[in-house]
Amino acid sequence: MTRRRRGTQRVTMEDVARLASVSPSTVSLYLRRPAEVSPVRAQTIQAAIDRLGYLPNTMAGGLASSRSKIIGVLVPTITNSFFSETLETLEHHLRRAGYQLLIGNTEFDVEREEELLRSLMSWNPAGLVLTGFAHNRKTRALLLNSEVPIVEMWDYGSPGLDMVVGFSHFQCGRLMAEHFLAAGYRQVAFISTRFARDIRAHDRYEGFRQCMEEAGAHVVKKELAGRSDTRETGDIMHRLMVDEPEIEAVACSNDMVALGVMLECQRQGWAIPHRVAVAGFGNQDFTGSTVPPMTTIEPPRQAIGENIARLLINRLRGESCDQTLLDLGVRLIAREST
Amino acid sequence: MTRRRRGTQRVTMEDVARLASVSPSTVSLYLRRPAEVSPVRAQTIQAAIDRLGYLPNTMAGGLASSRSKIIGVLVPTITNSFFSETLETLEHHLRRAGYQLLIGNTEFDVEREEELLRSLMSWNPAGLVLTGFAHNRKTRALLLNSEVPIVEMWDYGSPGLDMVVGFSHFQCGRLMAEHFLAAGYRQVAFISTRFARDIRAHDRYEGFRQCMEEAGAHVVKKELAGRSDTRETGDIMHRLMVDEPEIEAVACSNDMVALGVMLECQRQGWAIPHRVAVAGFGNQDFTGSTVPPMTTIEPPRQAIGENIARLLINRLRGESCDQTLLDLGVRLIAREST
DNA sequence: GTGAAAGCGCTAACAT
DNA sequence: ATGTTAGCGCTTTCAC
Numbered sequence: 001m002t003r004r005r006r007g008t009q010r011v012t013m014e015d016v017a018r019l020a021s022v023s024p025s026t027v028s029l030y031l032r033r034p035a036e037v038s039p040v041r042a043q044t045i046q047a048a049i050d051r052l053g054y055l056p057n058t059m060a061g062g063l064a065s066s067r068s069k070i071i072g073v074l075v076p077t078i079t080n081s082f083f084s085e086t087l088e089t090l091e092h093h094l095r096r097a098g099y100q101l102l103i104g105n106t107e108f109d110v111e112r113e114e115e116l117l118r119s120l121m122s123w124n125p126a127g128l129v130l131t132g133f134a135h136n137r138k139t140r141a142l143l144l145n146s147e148v149p150i151v152e153m154w155d156y157g158s159p160g161l162d163m164v165v166g167f168s169h170f171q172c173g174r175l176m177a178e179h180f181l182a183a184g185y186r187q188v189a190f191i192s193t194r195f196a197r198d199i200r201a202h203d204r205y206e207g208f209r210q211c212m213e214e215a216g217a218h219v220v221k222k223e224l225a226g227r228s229d230t231r232e233t234g235d236i237m238h239r240l241m242v243d244e245p246e247i248e249a250v251a252c253s254n255d256m257v258a259l260g261v262m263l264e265c266q267r268q269g270w271a272i273p274h275r276v277a278v279a280g281f282g283n284q285d286f287t288g289s290t291v292p293p294m295t296t297i298e299p300p301r302q303a304i305g306e307n308i309a310r311l312l313i314n315r316l317r318g319e320s321c322d323q324t325l326l327d328l329g330v331r332l333i334a335r336e337s338t
Numbered sequence: 339m340t341r342r343r344r345g346t347q348r349v350t351m352e353d354v355a356r357l358a359s360v361s362p363s364t365v366s367l368y369l370r371r372p373a374e375v376s377p378v379r380a381q382t383i384q385a386a387i388d389r390l391g392y393l394p395n396t397m398a399g400g401l402a403s404s405r406s407k408i409i410g411v412l413v414p415t416i417t418n419s420f421f422s423e424t425l426e427t428l429e430h431h432l433r434r435a436g437y438q439l440l441i442g443n444t445e446f447d448v449e450r451e452e453e454l455l456r457s458l459m460s461w462n463p464a465g466l467v468l469t470g471f472a473h474n475r476k477t478r479a480l481l482l483n484s485e486v487p488i489v490e491m492w493d494y495g496s497p498g499l500d501m502v503v504g505f506s507h508f509q510c511g512r513l514m515a516e517h518f519l520a521a522g523y524r525q526v527a528f529i530s531t532r533f534a535r536d537i538r539a540h541d542r543y544e545g546f547r548q549c550m551e552e553a554g555a556h557v558v559k560k561e562l563a564g565r566s567d568t569r570e571t572g573d574i575m576h577r578l579m580v581d582e583p584e585i586e587a588v589a590c591s592n593d594m595v596a597l598g599v600m601l602e603c604q605r606q607g608w609a610i611p612h613r614v615a616v617a618g619f620g621n622q623d624f625t626g627s628t629v630p631p632m633t634t635i636e637p638p639r640q641a642i643g644e645n646i647a648r649l650l651i652n653r654l655r656g657e658s659c660d661q662t663l664l665d666l667g668v669r670l671i672a673r674e675s676t
Numbered sequence: 677g678t679g680a681a682a683g684c685g686c687t688a689a690c691a692t
Numbered sequence: 693a694t695g696t697t698a699g700c701g702c703t704t705t706c707a708c
Contacts, residue, residue, distance in 0.1 A: 010404075010462075012701060023679045028703060038677060053483070058460045059406065060701035062397040063684045066348075079422045088417050088443060100457070103441060105426060119438070122396045124348075145391070230627035259624060266629050286597060289568035291604050350685060361695045366687060376693060398685035401700045 011052045020048040031056065062124065071099050071312065072120035073129040076108045076198075081284060082301055083131070086153070089305025090129070097313050099126065106131070108197045114139045121146065127312045133158040134199055149315045151308050155200060156327045163315070163324040165307045169200045172297055172330050173207025176251050176279060179295070179332055181215050185249035185277060188212060189220040189240055191261060192253035193228050201253040204281065208251055220244055224257070233260025234267070241268060247276060249338065255280035255287050255296055262290055262337065277338040292336035300328040349390045358386040369394060400462065409437050409650065410458035411467040414446045414536075419622060420639055421469070424491070427643025428467070435651050437464065446535045448474045455480060465489070465650045471496040472537055487653045489646050493538060494665045501653075501662040503645045507538045510635055510668050511545025514589050514617060517633070517670055519553050523587035523615060526550060527558040527578055529599060530591035531566050539591040542619065546589055558582055562595070571598025572605070579606060585614055587676065593618035593625050593634055600628055600675065615676040630674035638666040 017024040022041055030037040030045045037045070048054070062068040071094055075083040091101050102123060104116035114136055120128065121142065127149045135143070143150055143161050150162035157168045180188055190209065195202040209219045222236050237260065240247060252258035258280030262272060270276050272292055280287060283298035307326055314321050355362040360379055368375040368383045375383070386392070400406040409432055413421040429439050440461060442454035451468070455477055458466065465487045473481070481488055481499050488500035495506045518526055528547065533540040547557045560574050575598065578585060590596035596618030600610060608614050610630055618625060621636035645664055652659050 010701090014701080024701090025680080025703080026678055029678085032703085036677075041677085053480075055456060055460050057401070057462060057701055059397045059400040059462060060684090061703070063395070063401050063686085064701075064703040066684055066703090068397065077426065078416055079419060079426050081417065084417045084422055088415065091443060100440065100461075102438065105429060118393060122393050123438075124395060124397060142391075228623070230624040234627050256624065260627055263624075263627050263629055285566070286568040286594065286601075289572050289598055289601050291601055348685090352685080362685090363687080363696080364694055367694085370687085374693075379693085395685050398700090399687070401702085402685075402687040404687090404700060 010057070011054045013054070013056070015052055016045065016048045016054050019052060020044045066124070068124050068126055069099050070102050070123050070125040071127045071129065072102045072104070072117075072123065072125040074104045074106050074113055074116055074120070075131050076106050078103065078105060082154070082282065082299065085301040086305040086308075089302040090308055091305075093306060093309030094312070097309070110134060110136045110139065114142070117142060121148075126316055127151070129153055129308055129312075131155075132199060133160065149312060151311060153304055153308055155203075156325075157203075160325065163308075163311050163321075163326075165304050165311065165326045165328065167300060167328050167330050168207075169203035170207035172281070172299075173204035173209070173251075174211040175207075175330065175332050176204075176281075176297065177208045177211035177215075179279070179334065179338065180212070180249050180251065180277070181217070183249070183277065183338055185338075186215075186217040187244070187246050187248045188217060189222060189244065189247055189250045190253070191222045191224070191233065191236060191240075191250055191257055193224050193257065194226055195223060197226065198253070204253060220247070228254055228256035228260070230256065230260035230263065233257050234264040237261045237264040238268070241270065249273075249277035250279070252278070252280050255282040255284040255294065258294055258296070258337075259286070259290065262294065266291075272337050279338050283333055287333075288335070290337070295335045295338040296333050298331045298333055300330065303328050348395070349392045351392070351394070353390055354383065354386045354392050357390060358382045404462070406462050406464055407437050408440050408461050408463040409465045409467065410440045410442070410455075410461065410463040412442045412444050412451055412454055412458070413469050414444050416441065416443060420492070420620065420637065423639040424643040424646075427640040428646055429643075431644060431647030432650070435647070444469070448472060448477065452477045452480070459484065459486075464654055467491055467646055467650075469493075470537060471498065487650060489649060491642055491646055493541075494663075495541075498663065501646075501649050501659075501664075503642050503649065503664045503666065505638060505666050505668050506545075507541035508545035510619070510637075511542035511547070511589075512549040513545075513668065513670050514542075514619075514635060515546045515549030515553075517617070517672065517676065518550070518587050518589065518615070519555070521587070521615065521676055523676075524553075524555040525582070525584050525586045526555060527560060527582065527585055527588045528591070529560045529562070529571065529574060529578075529588055529595055531562050531595065532564055533561060535564065536591070542591060558585070566592055566594035566598070568594065568598035568601065571595050572602040575599045575602040576606070579608065587611075587615035587617070590616070590618050593620040593622040593632065596632055596634070596675075597624070597628065600632065604629075610675050617676050621671055625671075626673070628675070633673045633676040634671050636669045636671055638668065641666050 013024050013027050017027045078084050106113040129151045132155045152160045152164050154166045156166040192201045212219050280296040283296045287294040287296045351362050351365050355365045444451040467489045470493045490498045490502050492504045494504040530539045550557050618634040621634045625632040625634045
């Protein structure tokens with residue numbers, strides 16, 4: 001076999017131009033602003049494009065125009081319906097505006113975030129979307145020195161670098177506490193995935209604890225070793241039942257943890273909500289079907305994506321935005337588990 | 339505010355070269371193959387890079403070398419733990435080899451797949467990963483005309499375009515049927531998400547049905563309107579209980595559907611597995627904690643990602659691979675729900 | 677409305 | 693080991 005030809009002799013804009021008997025720059029213009037090319041030529045050019053199966057070279061275009069149609073996005077993990085739904089919505093809206101998402105997984109690690117950010121920035125992105133406010137010094141410096149529009153998402157409350165689209169997890173915790181207090185629960189627990197891994201879960205806990213303690217209630221805190229694991233959750237709930245038998249209600253850092261708690265209750269014969277109340281966070285699809293249906297909080301997963309897309313597109317169009325700090329809020333969905 | 343300068347006066351390789359008193363090509367060489375630059379210069383250059391905060395321009399590099407470090411990946415949706423876990427593993431392994439994932443959501447639509455593929459190919463990717471074998475004619479043509487390495491994943495059995503990494507969903511269905519038959523179940527049902535949306539679920543159904551029918555058993559088929567929705571699943575299960583009260587076991591197209599079925603059984607007081615057995619697919623985390631623990635099938639989510647990365651990297655290194663058609667198989671996890 | 681010419685920032689021979 | 697020289701395929705003034 002001969003040395004592989006360089007990229008299948010890619011069809012270039014010049015080839016198209018030659019076939020259409022126009023200059024390359026006319027083809028370029030046709031591709032970018034078709035209306036500015038005479039209808040006749042437009043047709044000839046399109047025909048040539050189809051005939052040759054021409055695909056533009058994005059890299060060349062990006063280099064020449066020194067601006068790309070890339071939006072870099074950094075999330076802790078895509079294996080989490082919260083972020084993946086936001087990503088999907090964001091992708092959907094940004095794509096129709098001609099943008100490409102470049103996604104990186106920070107794995108809840110700020111050093112890794114910095115590394116990924118460098119790699120993203122080497123693409124010369126048109127915009128950047130990060131999760132939360134926790135970045136290391138270098139990341140912050142990198143971001144502040146660039147003129148790229150930045151959105152920090154899925155959180156609200158701290159001062160952002162540029163634009164912010166999310167909601168307050170602290171308020172979220174308070175909301176659940178208020179719900180518990182209204183139902184008369186005083187002996188309560190908060191079971192969470194590992195705080196070090198998920199700062200936002202910690203904020204929800206803090207809001208919850210503060211509000212409960214203001215009312216003179218007592219909060220027992222339990223942390224899982226890692227991510228939501230129903231088995232480990234079951235064990236922890238079991239321990240809680242033994243150690244704190246007088247417990248009246250359990251708030252969980254997410255629905256999956258709450259499911260694990262409910263299943264353990266079922267196993268131990270603790271009636272929900274009579275023996276103990278249980279609440280989650282996330283309003284995942286299954287929460288409406290558990291026995292009994294689970295009380296939970298609905299975060300604005302998709303709204304976050306939509307709003308980021310809107311803000312970013314506006315900014316990139318050069319329109320000055322009025323509202324660049326968005327608290328999208330949450331909704332408590334009270335069901336029979338509390 | 340003055341008109342925004344074009345990209346913050348980006349620091350270029352030339353700037354670094356000037357500061358380090360070497361030629362740009364030496365900097366380039368240092369960046370690509372550090373060992374081939376003398377240690378002294380290497381240090382000087384690195385110092386200049388740090389001092390200026392130089393970030394290479396990937397587009398320029400890609401254009402000049404006419405090969406990118408991009409791997410395009412097309413999945414039906416990232417909002418699905420199957421694909422998102424594969425993506426995460428794939429990203430992890432490919433990144434350490436210096437590749438960037440460019441992800442597109444086909445939304446289970448072959449036309450959209452074609453459109454996304456075009457957009458991916460305009461990036462001049464080093465490799466392409468698609469989900470399954472179902473592509474339209476143009477997609478197929480586009481793929482066959484390119485010399486880019488291609489992997490079709492998450493399925494196995496049909497002739498692939500190039501490399502294939504997955505498992506047979508048909509066999510998967512048969513496996514579950516054999517398990518049911520061994521347990522003595524003859525009156526069975528298969529509840530699935532919408533087949534039109536998920537061809538692989540349909541293949542599992544076909545394998546299941548064929549195997550059951552070979553044994554003379556009867557299979558009732560139920561399809562959800564869309565994606566796994568526990569509420570709708572509950573309704574469908576309820577109907578099934580009324581219409582086919584003699585049903586002995588239910589196989590589901592995924593764990594979430596199976597959960598919906600189990601919860602409905604709990605609601606109706608049908609003991610699992612005595613009154614009816616239930617099985618899922620996916621071995622999601624919670625399946626071990628349901629009451630009773632759920633029988634399910636473990637697909638090689640992560641192994642798929644790892645193997646694709648391996649195959650792709652080998653191929654891109656020019657090493658000829660022996661095995662480019664991989665059936666990773668599945669494992670049935672028998673628990674108390676059957 | 678269309679074309680000529682000059683890059684965009686880098687890589688890759690090739691020469692030294 | 694290092695520098696010189698051409699591009700990579702496109703966009704973008706600026707003439708016409």
